[in-house]
Amino acid sequence: MVDMIRKMTSTNFLLKSSIFLAIIMQGVFSSCNHKFNTQKNICGIWGVYEDSSYVERSRDFGIVGNVLYIHREGVSLPRNYYPVIGEDSMSIEEKQKKRIELNVLCEKESEGTWDVIGSTPDSVIFIAPNHPLEGRYKVHIYQIWLYEYMILSNDSTYLSCYRAGY
Numbered sequence: 001m002v003d004m005i006r007k008m009t010s011t012n013f014l015l016k017s018s019i020f021l022a023i024i025m026q027g028v029f030s031s032c033n034h035k036f037n038t039q040k041n042i043c044g045i046w047g048v049y050e051d052s053s054y055v056e057r058s059r060d061f062g063i064v065g066n067v068l069y070i071h072r073e074g075v076s077l078p079r080n081y082y083p084v085i086g087e088d089s090m091s092i093e094e095k096q097k098k099r100i101e102l103n104v105l106c107e108k109e110s111e112g113t114w115d116v117i118g119s120t121p122d123s124v125i126f127i128a129p130n131h132p133l134e135g136r137y138k139v140h141i142y143q144i145w146l147y148e149y150m151i152l153s154n155d156s157t158y159l160s161c162y163r164a165g166y
Contacts (some may be wrong), residue, residue, distance in 0.1 A: 039072075039116055041141055042070055042116075042124065042139060042141070042150070043070050043071055043072065044069075044070060044071075044163055044164075045067065045068075045069050045163070045164040046067070046068040046069075046070065046150060046161040046162065046163060046164060047066050047067060047068075047161060047162050047163075047164040048063070048066040048067070048068055048078055048159055048160070048161050049066075049160040049161065049162065050063065050066055052160040053157075053158055053159045053160045054157070054158050055132065055133070055156070055157050055159075056156040056157070057132045057156065062080065062081035063078040063079070063080070063081065064078070064079040064080065064081045064106065065078055065079055066078055067164070068159070068161060070114060074111060074112060074113050074114065075111075075112050075113065075114040075126055075128065076110050076111055076112075077110045077112065077126060077128055077131050077133045077134075078110070078133065079106040079107065079109075079110050080106055080109060080110070080131060080132060081106070082102045082105065082106065084098050084099060084102065109128060109129075109130045109131045110128065110131060111128065112126055112127050112128025112129070112131065112134065113126075113127045113128075114126045114127065117136065121138050121139070121140070122138070122139040122140070122141075123136060123137060123138050123139060124136070124137055124139055124152075125137075133157065133159075135154060135157070136154055137152040137153060137154050137157070137159075138151075138152070138153050138154065139151070139152060140153075147162065147163070148162070148163040149161065149162050149163070150162075150163070
């Protein structure tokens, strides 16, 4: 009789442990699956609607072009515009050289990495040192008819985007 009670107690413990482990594993897999789906949905070429977007920064910021390219290996943020300071006193060759230097700088600053950092709501982080759009964003993706749209927002930025390349 005592052996039977021990076996039942042992079986109950194993059953409860198995159920608890199954619930934990389901939560882990669900979380990983959600991150994968968010990554899959956000990847691509997005155009930024400049008229319905705003960026509040403490320094001057001007977007050159309106393309946001998110891919598995990284992100290419819209390029920042730097004016040529002292342009009036430069020769044509000096201006061209300075513009090339600034274009290389803009291109380098635009390249970075990204990751999904939350699921309620979906949120991402863009890491691109020295770029004004570096930071954390809440992501909202929606579709109207055949067109897909994305809103990236935080306390100082609202980027209204459309999926490009249809």
